[in-house]
Amino acid sequence: MKLRPAYTTTLVLASFGLLLSGYLSYWNLWGPSCHQGPLSWLVSCGGPQKVLIFGLPTCVYGFFMYLAVAVTALIGLTSNKHRGTTATLIGLGSLGTAFAGGLMIYEIFVLKLTFTTVPACVYGLVLYLGILTAAIVGRRSISRSPASPPSDRLP
Numbered sequence: 001m002k003l004r005p006a007y008t009t010t011l012v013l014a015s016f017g018l019l020l021s022g023y024l025s026y027w028n029l030w031g032p033s034c035h036q037g038p039l040s041w042l043v044s045c046g047g048p049q050k051v052l053i054f055g056l057p058t059c060v061y062g063f064f065m066y067l068a069v070a071v072t073a074l075i076g077l078t079s080n081k082h083r084g085t086t087a088t089l090i091g092l093g094s095l096g097t098a099f100a101g102g103l104m105i106y107e108i109f110v111l112k113l114t115f116t117t118v119p120a121c122v123y124g125l126v127l128y129l130g131i132l133t134a135a136i137v138g139r140r141s142i143s144r145s146p147a148s149p150p151s152d153r154l155p
Contacts, residue, residue, distance in 0.1 A: 006138030008056055010089055010131050011073040017066035017127045024059035024120055043123060044115040051107060058103055062124055065096050069131055076138075086139040093132030100124035 024045060051058050069092050076085035104121040107113050 003086075003138050004077065004139065006086075006134045007073045007076040009134040010078070010138075011070055013068035013127050013130045013134070014066045014073060017124065017131075018063065018070060018121055020120065020127075021059045021063035021066055025057065025063050028057040028059060043120050044117040045120050051103070053110070053116070059120065060092055062096075065092065065099070066127075068092055069096070082138075085136055089135035090132065090139060093128055095134050096128035097125065097132055100128050 015087060020043065023039060024043070026043070045059075052059060069089065072085060072088050072092065076089070079085060100121050104119065104125055107119060107121060108115075113119075
């Protein structure tokens with residue numbers, strides 16, 4: 001996998017994450033509840049109680065993390081400085097995976113929330129694992145491509 005497909009894959013996954021977390025953020029902040037949203041048959045956000053961090057639903061933090069991933073992937077697609085970009089994506093992918101995985105464990109096993117469909121944090125975990133995988137594969141393609149051709153080889 002070359003860098004361009006890795007960045008494109010990351011951008012697509014981050015776009016899905018933006019849509020999902022934006023939808024959940026809207027219904028949790030301004031709607032009555034994400035349980036009453038039009039996609040409640042597809043994604044579940046637990047019980048009637050909201051899981052809050054510093055007074056905001058967790059999906060708001062997910063939205064801004066996906067936004068950071070999308071911007072970084074766009075920078076990677078338009079820039080020549082790939083080492084820093086892939087390192088940032090690996091960091092964001094790791095942070096997102098830990099956040100979504102921890103939230104999933106907390107909601108399912110600690111709070112024991114009841115879900116009507118697939119929990120939103122599971123979708124988040126899958127998306128962040130995809131972002132992390134694409135970033136690692138992209139990073140490997142950088143380390144495998146030589147910066148300059150070796151001069152000690154015989155013709």
